[in-house]
Amino acid sequence: MAGDSNSQQPARLRIGLDPALAAWLAEVQYTLDTLLETAGYAREWLWAEPGTAGLDLYYGNEPDTRAPGARVVLPWSGRGFESLGKLQPTELRCHDTFVWPVFSGESSQPPIREAGSLRFASDLVFAAFWWLSGAHEPHYGRDRVDNLSLAGSFLGESGLQGKPWISLWAARLREHFRAQGLEPRVPEWGESTLAISHDVDYPEIVRLVELLRRPADARAIFAAGDPFWCFDAWADFAESLGTRSAFYFMARQGSLLRYLTGDPDAFYDVASPRFRSLLATLRERGCEIGLHASFRSSEKTERYAIEKRRVEEAAGAEITGNRQHYWRLDPEKPHESLAHLADAGFGYDSSLGFERMPGFRRGICHPYKPWHPERRAVIDLLEVPPAWMDDHYDGRLADSGISDPEAHAGGLLADVAASGGVAVVDYHVRGMNERFFPRWGAWLARFLPGARPSGMVGRTPAEIASGWLHHVACLEVESRGLSQGGS
Template structure:
């Protein structure tokens, strides 16, 4: 057993929602294999002491989760958690619920922000600049189609919903669509260019939801105003008849945003990421419950099309003003995305992708790269889903209470805090020990390097363990 002594409970709870292992608050009447505390703060009584006066894992993890990091290219919270995990498993038989479902190496959440639905709705200055970009790239036919659509002639090439649905149907996946809740509104104190010029289309939204896609709120003022948060949620959920998550337009955010969204009733947020980079603003790929939230989960945004390939962006990661995106070549973008996927395979969690609705069309033509990323994830065996499904799975995992008890010949693993219907895909139990130390196992399992994974098929599992290992 692991005992923890720490004055502020919040950072400890933040950490152990991500590192799902059995632990308890330190009780001097109990015997522990490991005590996590500051040296001199408790009597470890023969247990191994993880001395927080040398490195305070809890404070550092909580700070990053709740404050974020600029231009962070490695999942530092996941790395800190793994460092703590490696220490613990050297001194106790560590049992864990990893941040991936049974049978999958990682999760991918597919999302699209709907800033634009047609060329005709846009101002001439925007259309003219797009035509100029097309001509620079030799896309003469595309330039003519965009001009024609603006004038009401021909098919509008910036309405790409059918193409996206066909692509995802071919790949056997579904995604989340974040729609702006109000036409012609830029948001309080925002420049006019932030506004979208389409109204919510009930027929389109029904087609999406009937087909298995998710529809969420691309927030305008929900990040800063409680009344606006409720109104914007109602505009969208009133059409879908379902709960909704949000991603704020331009990724605007302040210290009160999570509390506002939580109290307004949003199921999750997926705003914490970069407009001008690819990486780990929250330090983790795991969806997590922000400080002070009762229900809301943050699903960190990891990779977006504009960050990889775009030129200029609003709300840069540095100062919130205009910023420069990475402007990568396709080869460079592949390398950056492979780095992200390598981290996902190592640490688990969710790689949240954002490709804008209009980015399939000229002059951007970024849909092919999206297809390649999704095909790669499917080939890897990843669970590829809309953001809501990833949030639901991690909510269930966060709510599980994992306990272990030594019994003659092994350990009894018990899970509570979960309803009678286990989440799908199922979670798994990881026992950090070599397979040679485990006796007969009932049910499905996989042997790894230094661990055994068991399918989480019931709320109590008895595992035979060699006596020397269970001590």
């Protein structure tokens, strides 16, 4: 499918902007670039002076005057893009399969189709920027290990945090343009893709600790072999799905003492002979190796490059991906951590998830480049967003209030399939031990083969990241920068 669709040049959309938006050009272009790369279109930008005809998409005021006949009309609310502050939407609207947040003072009417034009009533670009940039996140509460709490927030109350709305909006735009003969570019995986990834933070059982935690399991704890060393079982599982696992290893060795004093890194030494041998075996099987960056790496950012080199040295190969231990990007400014990761030479990160909730933290299930609000520029690093982790459908159910994990996870997969996106699942290595973690690996092995939508193919996150960079580069070649509009 991908080959056929992409044998032609991707369609280039003519995007008209209201000159009144000039002060926020960087934010507006970032948001529309992200939406339209997700939809699969190249862009040609112009300022829409009155009477600009032949636009595929217009964003601004006075659409009938400035952009007569535009195929998509997105009204601007008049709100400045620096005014995000503590802003939260006032309601969540749903019409047909289209769902969108509405901010104070905006129309809550659904989009309408009128003579080939799709016309929105509320400011979708502002809403998408608010979400993608994580503008609301600094205002959430946090626990002692900096997990965000959505309690009392609009996102927490609405259930919105789970949905990849931005990807679904992009799919709606794609459907509209496609119906008018404008063919999108399709990423190399075709319809949608799935990645099986693993945080390696406790792969060697500490028997005394486990005995204190679960005294009833003494016999299993002291059985021969290591019940937490489940690398082969995961690699076998990923192969059964036609893909390979990605394992994120910690480079910084912690200790029980450090763990108990608030610096909870893993106990193993990735450079030890046992781990070097493991890394060689996993690489022979085609598994991806990445970094599970240490708990305080987002504060002590010099660690990123040091930890990357240490895993590379142990693996004997370059690595490109990172996931933070405890998802712990800089809790105040996650974009700073992402910028530091880019500086350290990482190609992608997969840490923008919520500890207590499954779903897509920035409202998107496609790879995307995060925004740096102070620099007002994109960060040169792809975020490959996680969809859920093991404990979301086990120990975290009490936090999220999700009563039917299969239905919830199935809904996320359906959204990914509907929008052509990416489902990255995160399972700790020890989770394939069914006795200790019956609702982690064993649950996934029962659920996923039947629940995976047809057409959803397996890839490693590194393959997804490089495929997406190629996709975006092909669209950029066909894109054109701003020029004066007018008819």
